[in-house]
Amino acid sequence: MSSPHLRLAQHPHDRVAVHRKDDAWLAERWADDETRVLVVSGTRVRPAGGRIEWVPPSQAPDGLRVLLGERDGRAWFAVVTGPEQAEGDASWLPLRGLLPSLSDDNLAVAPLVLHALGLAEWHFATRFCPRCGGGLEARASGHELVCTRCGKSQFPRSDPAVIMVVTSGEPGSDDERCLLGRQAVWPEGRYSTLAGFCEPGETLEDAVRREVAEETGVLVGEVEYFSSQPWPLPASLMVGFVARATSTEITVDEVEIEDARWFTRAEMREQARAGELVLPGGVSISRSLIEHWYGGELPGQW
Incomplete structure (x- = not known):
């Protein structure tokens, strides 16, 4: 069975970092x-x-030129301008608003768009040197920021976040x-699915166990890697896992999670068909994790 979230990454570009x-x-x-x-x-x-609109360089405005890479025999750039152009104009959309478009006719450019907006978010959030507070100057086609005071370089970062489908019962059985x-x-x-950020000094597997326990009180033993997905909202890398529960009693934290429930496959199918259960969208790794466990496609989505 295919994983829906991989559709966003099925047309990768050569990032030509050497240039x-x-x-x-x-x-x-x-x-x-x-x-x-x-x-x-x-x-x-x-x-x-x-559709995502791409223009030739002659039609691009002034701004920070970001080299994205090469694909299909041509080069691809982004030009990042100040936010003023988009202010008060609802036709300018953040990445979350673009996801429906990326899941349809624009899949071919999805990795390029994720690359461009991930860097744009980093430049928007990284205004001063975290070491000395000095100003920053863009280098390496937008992929490096150098402090004009102390010379320290900053590079784009992706914060690892774990996302997991937690299962209990005999694998593959009607009662799982x-x-x-x-x-x-x-x-x-x-x-x-449950999710959370990895903390300093923590393995991804231990982050899975900690997040599930903190949010629902359920204890997890075995943790198996599933897949990953870039998620620059604003700077995450979602790392997916399948986790096996060693306890089933639920006690939600009532801070991050309001409610948590166990679903059999039959319950999930029937409630999704009836619209009582609304599952994540088709391009998210959460959807892929759920359908991987379920064993097929499910109706309805956010």
Whole structure:
């Protein structure tokens, strides 16, 4: 069975990092009218007709030029401008608002868009040197920031977050169950897999066990890697796992999780069909984890 979240990564580009400081190569590609540029205002993009719009360099505004890479025989850039252009204009969308478009006709450019907006978010949030407070200057085609006072370099970061489907009972049996939770701010009926950030000095597997215990009181033993997904909202790398519970009693923390429930496959199928259970969207690794456990596609999504 295919994993829905992999659709966002099925057309990777060559990031050509060796050319990020090659001024002659960059100038040559920028002069090529076949090159394509994504315009980003702050951290937002304005699609046209439901599609991600790419323009030739001659139509790109002034701003920070970010080299994304090469694919299909052409170079791809982003130009990141200030957020002023998007202010007050609802047609400029953040990444979360673009996800429906990326899951349809724009899958081919999804990795490029994730790359561009991940860097735009980093530049938006990283204004001063964390060591001395000095100003920062962009280098390496937007992939490095250097302090103009102390010279220390900063590089884009991705914060590892674990996301897991927790199971109990005999694997594959009719009685096997899957643990899902919901936040209080979500619409009625919406449930998802549990997730949380890895802490310093912690393995990913131990982060799974800690997060499940903190949020639901359920204890976890075996933890098996499933897959990963870049999630620059604003700077996460979601690392997916299948976890086996060693206890089943639920005590939610009532802070991050309002409710958590065990679902058999039959309960999940029937409630999803009836619209009583609303599961994560098709391009999320959460959806992939749930359908991996279920053993097929499920109806409905956020």
